[in-house]
Amino acid sequence: MTRADHILLLAGTFEARQLAKQLADRFTGVRVMASFAGIVKDLPDLGVPTRVGGFGGIAGLSDFLRSEDVTLVIDATHPFAAQMSRNASEACRTLRLPLIRLERPAWTALPDDDWILFDSMRDAAQALPAHARAFLAVGRKEIGQFTWREDICCLARMIEAPQQPLPAGWDLILRRPPQSSSEEADLLRKHGITHVVTKNSGGERSYAKIEAARSLKLPVLMIDRPQLPEAETAPDLTGVLKKAQELMDRKKF
Ligand code: NAP
Numbered sequence: 001m002t003r004a005d006h007i008l009l010l011a012g013t014f015e016a017r018q019l020a021k022q023l024a025d026r027f028t029g030v031r032v033m034a035s036f037a038g039i040v041k042d043l044p045d046l047g048v049p050t051r052v053g054g055f056g057g058i059a060g061l062s063d064f065l066r067s068e069d070v071t072l073v074i075d076a077t078h079p080f081a082a083q084m085s086r087n088a089s090e091a092c093r094t095l096r097l098p099l100i101r102l103e104r105p106a107w108t109a110l111p112d113d114d115w116i117l118f119d120s121m122r123d124a125a126q127a128l129p130a131h132a133r134a135f136l137a138v139g140r141k142e143i144g145q146f147t148w149r150e151d152i153c154c155l156a157r158m159i160e161a162p163q164q165p166l167p168a169g170w171d172l173i174l175r176r177p178p179q180s181s182s183e184e185a186d187l188l189r190k191h192g193i194t195h196v197v198t199k200n201s202g203g204e205r206s207y208a209k210i211e212a213a214r215s216l217k218l219p220v221l222m223i224d225r226p227q228l229p230e231a232e233t234a235p236d237l238t239g240v241l242k243k244a245q246e247l248m249d250r251k252k253f
Contacts, residue, residue, distance in 0.1 A: 005251075006031040007244070008070045010088060011046065014205055015102055016076035018237055020046035023074070026241060027248065033068070037084070039140075040159055061091045072247060074240060075101040075231070080139075080199050082226035089229040100243050103233040104202040106225060107210060114219045121145035124197055124221040128152050134221075135188060137177065137198040137209055146197075155191045177206040184212035197221040 007027070009020055011034045023032045024047065036043055038052040055061035065073070075088045085101060092099040109115045118124040121138065125146045128134055136146055136156040143162045146154060147170075156166060157173040166172055171191065178184060188196070188209075196213045198206075200222050213220045234240040 005029075005071045005248075006033065006069050007072045007074060008065065008068070009034045009048075010073065010075045010077050010084060011036050011050075012077045012081060012084075013102075014203075015104065015237060017044055017046055019074065019076055019102070019240060020048045022237060022241060023244070024048050027244070030248075033070075037081075055087070058087045058090050058094075061087050062095060065091060065095055065097060070097065072244065073097060073099045074244065075099060076240070079104065079106070079201060079225045082228060085228050085231075089231055098247050099231055100240055100247075101228070101231045101233045102237075102240050103228075103235060105235055106200045106202045107207065107222075109222075110214065112214050112217075113210070114213075114217065115222045116219060118221060118223050121223055124223055125149055127221060128195055128197070132195050133192050134195040134197050135191070135193045135209070137196065137206070138223075142199075155187075155193065177209060179205060179208050181208040181211035181215065184208045185215055188212055188216055188218065193218065195219050195221060197223070199223045200225055 007023055007030060009016060009023065009032060020032060020034050032048045034046045034048050034050045036050065036052045037054060055064050073088055073092050075085055077084045088099060121142050122145050128149065130151040132152045134152060134154045136143065136154050140158050140160050140162040143156055144164065147167055153169050155171045159176055161174055196209060196218055198209060198220060210220065232243060234243050
């Protein structure tokens, strides 16, 4: 690789934080730039140059990739950040740039789990029975899919507050998910939760609520991942680094 080589890391996940450092350590002499959507205010310092905010769709991203001489894009966004992943896929396809997508494996139900699977938030919202007291582990953009249900009462947890206030009687917790299943179980018990609603994000960092639901024998309304375009994928950091190394070796730098 030459000094001009430039990796764009699409961030917004815990893995992206780790990747930024590992890419910079491993590929010395290569520029690594991280990109955040800028929705969350307390952005972590990834230790590499960082830009914040949308690119402006596929066209804006393509302009950015060209003007910054990006030679490799690593998509380490959340599995539900489908728009960004689709844009990255299309821009890289058009510009013939290599793209590696970090795709952490989805959760799968264990024998003691009571899961009901849904393709969309809206379907999950419709399926909640009247008078349910649901724990909604969904984001600020998604909570509006549930607030029309005047016959249920919910506890919602997210990182940034939603734009619209929640219905009267609903509770809101603004924080990242804890990693202790007993802490999650205490929360579900304290709020008298009857159903847990979650995206199938995969990974360990937000799995505690699934374990808690299992221990309390609560049904989980599990929302399936959005479909993404075909891409070179890796399930973890090691896989991404290996594929990035292979790409760079092929260029014989
Ligand atoms: P999204 O729906 O796929 O993206 C919406 C728009 O936000 C994109 O079209 C892009 O705007 C901009 N964007 C998203 N990620 C970006 C990035 N890394 N750098 C620059 N611009 C970005 O994504 P989302 O679901 O709103 O998620 C936003 C961010 O939060 C992502 O980075 C994601 O990794 C993180 N996150 C999402 C979830 C989730 O459940 N969705 C959970 C945890 C973290 P332009 O079209 O203008 O380029």
